[in-house]
Amino acid sequence: MLAPPQNWWKPLSRMERSWVIVAFVWCLVLTIMMPLWFFLGRQNVPVTTYRVTQAEYFESVNAFVEEYQVDTLQGIPVVEPPPGSDVYLLARQWQWYPVLKLKKGEEYRLHLSSMDTQHGFSLQPTNLNLQVLPTYDYVAKIIPTQSGEYGIICNEYCGIGHHIMTSKVIVTE
Amino acid sequence: MAVKSMTAADNAAAPVPVPLTEQDLAVADRIAGTSIFLGASALLIGVTLGVMQGLEHVGINLYKYVQPWVATYYHGLTMHGVLNALVWTTFFIVGFFTYAIVRSLNRPLRYPWLNVLGLLVMVIGLLTAAVPMLTNNASVLYTFYPPMKADWSCYLGLTLVVVGSWMAGWGYFFTLYAWRKEHPGQKQPFIALTVSITMAMWQLATLGVAAEILFLLLPWSLGLVQGTDPLLGRTLFWFFGHPLVYFWLLPAYVSWYAMLPAQTGGKLFSEQLARLVFWLFLLLSTPVGFHHQYTDPGIPQAWKFLHTTITFSLAFPSFLTAFTVVASLEVGARALGGKGYFGWIRKLNWGNPSYAAQNLAMILFVFGGIGGITNASFNLNLAVHNTIWIPGHFHLTVASASTLTFFGILYWLAPALTKRKLFAPKLALAQAWTWFIGMLLMGNALHLLGLHFGAPRRTMLGSAPYASPDWNPFLMESAVGVTFLAISATLLYIVLIGTLFNKKSDVEVKMPVAEPLNPSQSIPKWLDSWTPWVFGAVALVLVAYGPMLYQLIRDIELTSPGWRVW
Ligand code: HEM
Ligand SMILES: [Cu+2]
Numbered sequence: 001m002l003a004p005p006q007n008w009w010k011p012l013s014r015m016e017r018s019w020v021i022v023a024f025v026w027c028l029v030l031t032i033m034m035p036l037w038f039f040l041g042r043q044n045v046p047v048t049t050y051r052v053t054q055a056e057y058f059e060s061v062n063a064f065v066e067e068y069q070v071d072t073l074q075g076i077p078v079v080e081p082p083p084g085s086d087v088y089l090l091a092r093q094w095q096w097y098p099v100l101k102l103k104k105g106e107e108y109r110l111h112l113s114s115m116d117t118q119h120g121f122s123l124q125p126t127n128l129n130l131q132v133l134p135t136y137d138y139v140a141k142i143i144p145t146q147s148g149e150y151g152i153i154c155n156e157y158c159g160i161g162h163h164i165m166t167s168k169v170i171v172t173e
Numbered sequence: 174m175a176v177k178s179m180t181a182a183d184n185a186a187a188p189v190p191v192p193l194t195e196q197d198l199a200v201a202d203r204i205a206g207t208s209i210f211l212g213a214s215a216l217l218i219g220v221t222l223g224v225m226q227g228l229e230h231v232g233i234n235l236y237k238y239v240q241p242w243v244a245t246y247y248h249g250l251t252m253h254g255v256l257n258a259l260v261w262t263t264f265f266i267v268g269f270f271t272y273a274i275v276r277s278l279n280r281p282l283r284y285p286w287l288n289v290l291g292l293l294v295m296v297i298g299l300l301t302a303a304v305p306m307l308t309n310n311a312s313v314l315y316t317f318y319p320p321m322k323a324d325w326s327c328y329l330g331l332t333l334v335v336v337g338s339w340m341a342g343w344g345y346f347f348t349l350y351a352w353r354k355e356h357p358g359q360k361q362p363f364i365a366l367t368v369s370i371t372m373a374m375w376q377l378a379t380l381g382v383a384a385e386i387l388f389l390l391l392p393w394s395l396g397l398v399q400g401t402d403p404l405l406g407r408t409l410f411w412f413f414g415h416p417l418v419y420f421w422l423l424p425a426y427v428s429w430y431a432m433l434p435a436q437t438g439g440k441l442f443s444e445q446l447a448r449l450v451f452w453l454f455l456l457l458s459t460p461v462g463f464h465h466q467y468t469d470p471g472i473p474q475a476w477k478f479l480h481t482t483i484t485f486s487l488a489f490p491s492f493l494t495a496f497t498v499v500a501s502l503e504v505g506a507r508a509l510g511g512k513g514y515f516g517w518i519r520k521l522n523w524g525n526p527s528y529a530a531q532n533l534a535m536i537l538f539v540f541g542g543i544g545g546i547t548n549a550s551f552n553l554n555l556a557v558h559n560t561i562w563i564p565g566h567f568h569l570t571v572a573s574a575s576t577l578t579f580f581g582i583l584y585w586l587a588p589a590l591t592k593r594k595l596f597a598p599k600l601a602l603a604q605a606w607t608w609f610i611g612m613l614l615m616g617n618a619l620h621l622l623g624l625h626f627g628a629p630r631r632t633m634l635g636s637a638p639y640a641s642p643d644w645n646p647f648l649m650e651s652a653v654g655v656t657f658l659a660i661s662a663t664l665l666y667i668v669l670i671g672t673l674f675n676k677k678s679d680v681e682v683k684m685p686v687a688e689p690l691n692p693s694q695s696i697p698k699w700l701d702s703w704t705p706w707v708f709g710a711v712a713l714v715l716v717a718y719g720p721m722l723y724q725l726i727r728d729i730e731l732t733s734p735g736w737r738v739w
């Protein structure tokens with residue numbers, strides 16, 4: 001082997017170097033924003049997940065409905081759980097079950113899971129989106145900040161009735 | 174110039190370079206032409222379905238006229254995604270690369286039969302997947318998330334397409350390797366190197382989807398196991414899904430760096446940075462897939478963060494690309510008399526459809542890139558995940574940055590392959606501009622619909638009960654964009670088919686190759702050697718995916734039954 005020539009490469013020109021630095025710093029700032037927001041921001045990705053069987057989850061939902069049902073809306077029970085409690089929502093072809101009635105300013109643990117394919121939980125018009133998978137119970141801590149009626153739609157393709165899969169959350173004062 | 178000086182002994186040991194004959198070129202070009210022809214045919218069906226989707230959103234339902242060919246919106250959407258994002262891209266890229274690598278190395282393919290076999294396997298795969306797809310037996314969209322279950326032949330066909338593209342890649346690797354043996358001590362030519370890097374990245378990335386199909390989906394759809402694990406499936410899919418977008422993009426980068434400057438009188442501004450960019454993409458493209466799963470259950474926060482960090486590291490080579498490419502074009506425009514801070518832009522080769530298409534593609538990519546950074550942001554993602562913002566985003570990237578660049582490439586490559594003149598260059602120019610305007614309008618409208626109203630993606634919006642009148646102005650904007658796109662697609666096929674039937678021309682069209690601005694600039698060894706980058710890429714994947722995949726596989730529960738609900 002030969003000894004390599006001394007100057008392997010010319011150092012970057014001034015323009016190249018400054019651009020490399022700008023690009024690098026920019027990426028650094030973007031990256032640091034992430035953990036910062038995680039601690040300072042008010043809305044973050046939920047962290048709690050349980051593995052469940054579909055039958056287990058179905059049982060939890062039914063027990064939940066039985067205990068707190070207050071009304072029926074187009075054949076689907078309306079459920080008003082006490083503040084601070086566990087709230088169960090089930091996605092299946094092609095409905096959300098049951099309809100939830102929550103109190104403004106109170107915290108709830110919202111459980112999400114599917115009975116069949118994947119679904120997408122999408123709250124309207126606040127625009128909050130979570131993926132819903134069968135056999136996983138995803139728990140989001142939520143505090144409704146405004147009263148009124150919110151829509152829930154499905155935004156993950158789940159078959160031919162995907163676009164009619166809607167429901168609502170009623171938030172009372 | 175050589176990285177190190179050679180001795181007579183070195184020279185004697187090296188095999189004699191194999192000359193590139195007309196016959197070798199004919200073989201490579203036959204492969205290239207066939208592959209690109211198939212890709213463009215798939216795209217013809219794909220864009221037609223795209224237009225139907227756009228019109229459905231404003232209440233114009235064309236599906237009733239195409240029964241039973243396109244049974245439902247979702248049947249069409251599956252084919253739109255598969256034909257455009259998987260078939261058109263892969264077939265075009267393989268064709269383009271085959272054409273480019275032999276010219277770049279000035280050497281025949283090392284094993285032409287391997288590249289022919291690769292294409293053959295891709296075609297068999299395409300036909301295998303086409304049967305269930307056309308007959309509405311696999312309307313699971315192009316991401317085929319379990320536990321929605323397609324016909325097994327669909328999974329098998331898609332796997333074969335990927336395996337065929339692997340073989341094409343192996344063909345390039347052997348060819349580059351042979352060239353290096355014949356040219357000891359010389360730096361690898363830029364185009365051949367970047368083509369091979371792209372294909373190496375693809376090998377690593379596709380392991381995810383190959384594993385998903387072979388170990389989860391095929392046994393399950395064949396009835397050998399009863400259920401599947403949806404999260405493991407998603408994770409393996411996105412292991413592949415993000416680098417997939419770089420597989421679409423890097424061929425466009427090859428053209429922007431190494432060809433486009435030559436089409437406007439420019440030179441490659443900084444070859445060092447350009448090479449660094451491609452190596453960084455090999456290193457970083459794969460271990461980022463969790464940024465598609467931010468809102469998934471079952472993946473701990475720390476892993477999502479790690480992937481976010483690597484994702485933003487990936488923004489670095491993209492910023493470098495913006496600098497180098499713009500500088501390379503500016504060199505050309507100034508040489509042609511361009512003046513001022515921005516005045517030089519007018520001197521670019523706008524009259525040439527091949528150039529204009531690619532420059533317009535770059536402009537759309539700026540918006541696509543900004544949107545991409547938003548999507549990748551851990552918390553902002555909560556607001557846009559699965560909304561129609563996302564299709565807004567990737568129609569500016571894959572359907573514009575890549576696809577419009579590929580159209581631009583076709584405007585010199587089609588004449589080069591067919592040895593005929595480009596048919597109606599003015600129409601080709603109009604094609605580029607209408608695509609640009611159409612995507613700008615549709616992209617803008619879909620972004621806003623997703624952000625402001627949370628309008629969902631993958632949804633037959635025209636029939637959704639919750640579609641609100643507030644959406645109408647944006648849906649209309651999108652429909653105007655779709656109209657432009659329909660015109661643009663029509664022009665595209667007039668130009669391409671016209672070229673195919675144009676009379677033979679003796680003017681030989683050559684591949685444009687941008688010379689480096691500073692040819693004496695030597696390339697440091699670490700920017701010309703494969704080992705550190707390949708090992709680095711594999712190591713990073715092991716770190717970023719290993720523990721989580723281990724855990725998901727350890728806890729696997731094949732309990733979700735399949736669903737066929739379309
Ligand atoms: C005439 C041009 C095109 C039009 C009008 C168009 C229109 C659309 C629309 C409206 C959607 C959203 C459907 C929905 O989410 O419900 C969509 C989805 C999509 N488009 Fe296009 N498109 C065009 C070209 C392309 C091209 C060239 C590509 C790729 C190379 C592409 C790739 C995709 C993909 C991957 C999806 C997502 C499919 C899914 O969610 O499963 N499109 N297109
Ligand atoms: Cu759905």
Ligand SMILES: [Cu+2]
Pocket residue numbers: 414415418464465
């Ligand atoms: Cu991605």
